[in-house]
Amino acid sequence: MTDDVTRSITRFGLSRRRALQTTAVAGAAAVGFPRVLRAQEPITIRIAGTGVNAYNEIADKAKEDLGFNIEYTVLTSDDVVRRAVTQPRSFDLLDVEYWMIAKIVPAGTLLGMDTSRVEYFDQIVPIFTRGEMPDGTKIASEGTAPFEVSYLTEQGGRAFADGATEFMTAIPTVYNADTLGIRPDLIGRPIESWSELLNPEFAGKASILNIPSIGIMDAAMVCEAMGEVSYGDKGNMTKEEIDATLAVLTRAKRDGQFRAFWKDFNESVNLMASGEVVIQSMWSPAVTAVRQQGVPCEYVPLKEGYRAWASGLAVPAHVDGRMRDAAYEFINWYLSGWVGAFLNRQGYYTAVLDTAKAHMTENEWGYWMEGEPASEPITSPTGDPIDDAGAVRDGGSYWERMGAVACWNAVMDEDRYMVRKWNEFIAA
Numbered sequence: 001m002t003d004d005v006t007r008s009i010t011r012f013g014l015s016r017r018r019a020l021q022t023t024a025v026a027g028a029a030a031v032g033f034p035r036v037l038r039a040q041e042p043i044t045i046r047i048a049g050t051g052v053n054a055y056n057e058i059a060d061k062a063k064e065d066l067g068f069n070i071e072y073t074v075l076t077s078d079d080v081v082r083r084a085v086t087q088p089r090s091f092d093l094l095d096v097e098y099w100m101i102a103k104i105v106p107a108g109t110l111l112g113m114d115t116s117r118v119e120y121f122d123q124i125v126p127i128f129t130r131g132e133m134p135d136g137t138k139i140a141s142e143g144t145a146p147f148e149v150s151y152l153t154e155q156g157g158r159a160f161a162d163g164a165t166e167f168m169t170a171i172p173t174v175y176n177a178d179t180l181g182i183r184p185d186l187i188g189r190p191i192e193s194w195s196e197l198l199n200p201e202f203a204g205k206a207s208i209l210n211i212p213s214i215g216i217m218d219a220a221m222v223c224e225a226m227g228e229v230s231y232g233d234k235g236n237m238t239k240e241e242i243d244a245t246l247a248v249l250t251r252a253k254r255d256g257q258f259r260a261f262w263k264d265f266n267e268s269v270n271l272m273a274s275g276e277v278v279i280q281s282m283w284s285p286a287v288t289a290v291r292q293q294g295v296p297c298e299y300v301p302l303k304e305g306y307r308a309w310a311s312g313l314a315v316p317a318h319v320d321g322r323m324r325d326a327a328y329e330f331i332n333w334y335l336s337g338w339v340g341a342f343l344n345r346q347g348y349y350t351a352v353l354d355t356a357k358a359h360m361t362e363n364e365w366g367y368w369m370e371g372e373p374a375s376e377p378i379t380s381p382t383g384d385p386i387d388d389a390g391a392v393r394d395g396g397s398y399w400e401r402m403g404a405v406a407c408w409n410a411v412m413d414e415d416r417y418m419v420r421k422w423n424e425f426i427a428a
Helices: 004-010 016-030 033-038 056-066 077-086 098-107 194-198 212-226 239-254 265-274 284-292 321-334 338-344 353-357 362-370 398-402 415-427
Strands: 044-049 069-074 093-097 171-178 180-182 206-209 258-262 279-281 298-300 306-314 385-387 405-408
Touching (some): 056 069, 077 093, 093 098, 098 306, 171 338, 180 284, 194 212, 194 279, 206 212, 212 279, 212 405, 212 415, 258 265, 265 279, 265 284, 321 338, 338 362, 353 362
Parallel strands (some): 206 258
Antiparallel strands (some): 171 306, 180 298
């Protein structure tokens, strides 16, 4: 299936309108649009986000290719939402997760991205544009699926459109299927279910992330796997389901199950690398970071499926003129392949697969995307070894991992109630 992913994406033909728009954008670049920007004072783009994609290597490459200076502001997930709603003039681009968008759009602080200015729009995986996998399979509906919050009714609007429009809330960049991270050397047996997070065998050596909108989803996967709680929709729980879920977690906490509750990416890395924790909620780049230290760490496929997330780049409503032009140029560059390949090497999936593939070796693409055994050692985005020749990616291929998504990170109707009850659990 070497080219299956690429063929599935590119088989969707361009509409005549889209082809004309894409040709116009590409033509503008060909006649020197970047040079027009470079002829003026150097541009600095301030990007606010969680920091998971805030690599100096990406900033350096943007400087080399575009002449732009990139300044990152690294925030917790909740602070990204808070900053976007209350201080939108403090950044020029927002690296935002899709569950956050549901909280931000009603404030009217996002521009709404003109899709005709996005050169690779028609090559974006239809998870975002149609709500389906590249082969046409509908994605999981539980939680806040990206397609539900992808489009605005109008530019600068405060309401989501029911279907596709010309204005996207954000231009998607990366996404992934999340699961539990483990220390296989310290556990010594297979881990196959979310229920293992609350297994008393790991008392004092387990951790769950303390970001309510994400942590509650991991908790629901655990409670459902244990048979403790049944949900109508894990991504939109009733008050009774929230109470039942957090009651299970509170009992486990009082019994000493949890070593820590982490909010910060580096916290999760340190907990796992030190051996203080042997099983926990984890993000793909954190697993990569642990492996870069030479410490065994696995991102295990679980029989109940994955919790998925996605992120994109959004422009605040006040950005205009030259800075808006620069933002679109940066986004087009971001989707053109180099960044996608860089982030794929930490275990993410890029929104435009075929451009990323062009910047990866056959060995890398086979390992990260197709679930094939590595023909030679696999390295991280920064060049550190993370897997040996013959190794297979945790969870297998793109289709096996994204096809097994059970729910998406979410904002619930009872979000305020959930956050209050979650904080009570943390304080218990």
